Amino acid sequence: MKNTLGRRNFIKLTASASGALVVGLHFQSCAPKKEPVENFSFVPLIEIDTEGWVTLIAKNPEIGQGVKTALPMILAEELGADWDKVKVVQGDYNKAYEEQWAGGSYAVILNWDLMRTAGAKVRYALIGAASQKMNVPTSELITRKGSVVHKKTEKSIPFGDLVAAASQIALPEEVEFKPMDTYEIVGKPCPQVDLDNIVNGSVQYTIDLKLPDMVYATVLKNPVHKGKVQSFDDSQTRKISGVIDVIPLDNSNYGGRLIGPNSPNFVNGVAVLANSTWAAFKGTEKLEVVWDNSESKKENTQDIFSHYHNQLNTTSVERQDGNIDQARRRAVSQVEHVYELPFLAHVTMEPMNCIVDFSSEMCEVWAPTQNPEALEQGLIKLFGLQPEQIKIHLPRMGGGFGRRYYVDYAMDAAVLSKKMGRPVKLIWTREEDIKHDWYRPASVQRLSAWLDQDGKVIGWRQVLSNASRVTSLGREGNPAGTEIDEYDFPAGFVPNLQFEYGHVLSDVPLGQWRAVGPTATAFAAHSFLNELAIHNKKDHIDFFLEFLGPPRMVPVVGDFKYDTGRLRAVIEKVRENSNWNSPLPEGQGRGFAAHRQAGSFVAEVVTVEVNADNQLKIVRVDAVVDCGIVVNPSGAEAQVEGAILEGLCAALYGEITIEDGATVQSNFHDYRWMRLGEIPEIHVEFIKNDLPPRGLGEPPLPPAAAALANAIYAASGVRIRRLPIGNQLLDI
């Protein structure tokens, strides 16, 4: 297999002053102008010192998804490093690294070739150096466990002894990748790189950092979305010992609510700056603020949902296959149901916070962000900075789940640091964190199916209505794009199919939430498919496999098609693992759902118990996943379990409600999260194959809620069509 590194980057070797071999990306930071100007910068990716220690830069931010371990594993594998002599260091934000964001389950997908190419090129240089020293052809040499090894004689030279000579080797354009059957690191469970420092408490998140002369800050924000500050009285606040200053924040002085498309600015409020976090927190409690809510729609959840319901009848067609009217005329039966989903918050365990040091010309930032590029753009927009004036560090994050894709909280900190002329650590209280999230959109969906005399689905209509992330975030393009997608299942599987979208305008801030659009569309589609199976008096999995049809490549949109054989395989495996056909005790039931996202295939079976008092208990979850090569089975299993629990937890409890334009919930007492005692046994299996690795953080999430609802029906005969489940069973 051959690969080269695309576009502006190429791998370069140099020797450092200490004699270490430094390998990095040689990066052309400006487009070539008329006069050829050399404008290259060099960013390191790998360093091998004379002792043979290999330092790898983890380029993507770590939110708990395991990239800080997985990407270096890929590189170390291709290099032939000894994992016990590898150190991993988090890289700062640097354009040269490209695609340095975390989201959409893309980190491994986007970096698989880059990491392998970098590793393979350095291996080439080390082998070249060893071939000169050993006087044998390069074809007889391999790298293994931190040495170059002569295959015939097993003679070896450790990397450390080769670094000087290797730095003189000219690198090829193209490199061969290692055969996968020789892998020693990739595919083996590997504890994550920060593990020891997490369990001894020394790992530092942004919230833990302290700079000299740093001021602590928090902001009391207008609870009403799109509200402003009219006036405030800070006399009581200023009496609190430790309070340094009180500063109102008005985003209309900084370009408004949005910095750019898809990038929100800070929320209006009043900031308290102090010499400790506690003084700042206490200071905000003593503020007397008169809010200006004249621009708010003063929405309530009930009204929002009734708008959504109404808008089901005024829609745009987003995908049209065949002709659903003809299917309706030919059908012998019709099934139709409506599903409702709530707004959801992210509640990352580490609340929003950021450190900005704007005390000089430079703006230095420590940010828990999934999107450093948006942060850089925001600073440029707000303060007219040049990119060279901005330095962004990316400490480990206490969760992300899509929330940290938006950099509003970093803008707060930057404005405050600029005003104070001192470094500022801004921490949102949990209350602000929940009240000023970018929520998973609520939605209403109506699904209709038309079936022929054999119970085959000949027509499918799915209408989704809500306020869109596109509109909320000022993105360009079709508001339907983030909500009901032409790629959504079952596109490609029903000859007459129509997706429609009803667009409603709303003030509620909306954003990406782990697994995004399919958290809504897949819940409805897979609940509905279960209803169709029941309508046909068929076993759900049998019905679903018939619905998929034989293994083949199914075209979905344009050239994009996928292999239903892989989807069938995970389903058949989960049927076996969950003992799908075995009888269950009284009151128990099983539910199934399957899903494809980010190139991966997942099938899940949830087993529940609904007792005589209608109390629900989730007993067990079986999941089978095909994500291609599993880079780190330990991290991968954790991602699958985490995504499933997140899906189940949201289905059970997750709900943000709005009253008079403000979010009602404020902390874990009213935004409930699953606890240890509630969680089911979870069994995860990965399909083994040699296909390129695909996304894993998101795909297992969407099917969980549908499988749960289907299981509840099997156990109790109660159909859940509105999430969260909350007290619905108890209220019967």
Add this chain to the structure above:
Amino acid sequence: MSSFKLIVNKEKKTISADPDTPLLWVLRDILGLTGTKYACGKGLCGSCTVIVNGKSVRSCTLSVADAAQSEVITIEGLSEKGDHPIQKAWMEADVPQCGYCQPGFIMSAFDLLSKNPNPTEEEVNNVLSGNICRCGTYSRIRKAMQIAVKVGNQ
């Protein structure tokens, strides 16, 4: 501002703070012991769990005035080298995802196991259900607890 004496991880400390300052912020902002985490500030999530006079407490709801003269153990003081059997069990099971909640869980587990070296599954569930892990590491926490109990019994 008043002055308070505390013994933190076996060291005597005298700090000055407002009496209502939660122990959490004394540990984090004044003593630099940032392994103890803020996540809710209302005693709801357990991220800030420390041991005070042998009992686990939520340090976000205990004022420094009430904690004065007490002996406090934080995650940093659980062992010299991060090798307490519970920490080792956590590593063996590769528990953390983002890791933010983990010091709180480990301190709650420490409290439970020091009083009851052989807890039933239900006792583990009851005690550790006071903590929240947003990432969903619960299965591995259960596994780590089993390992820690086994090691403790050897």
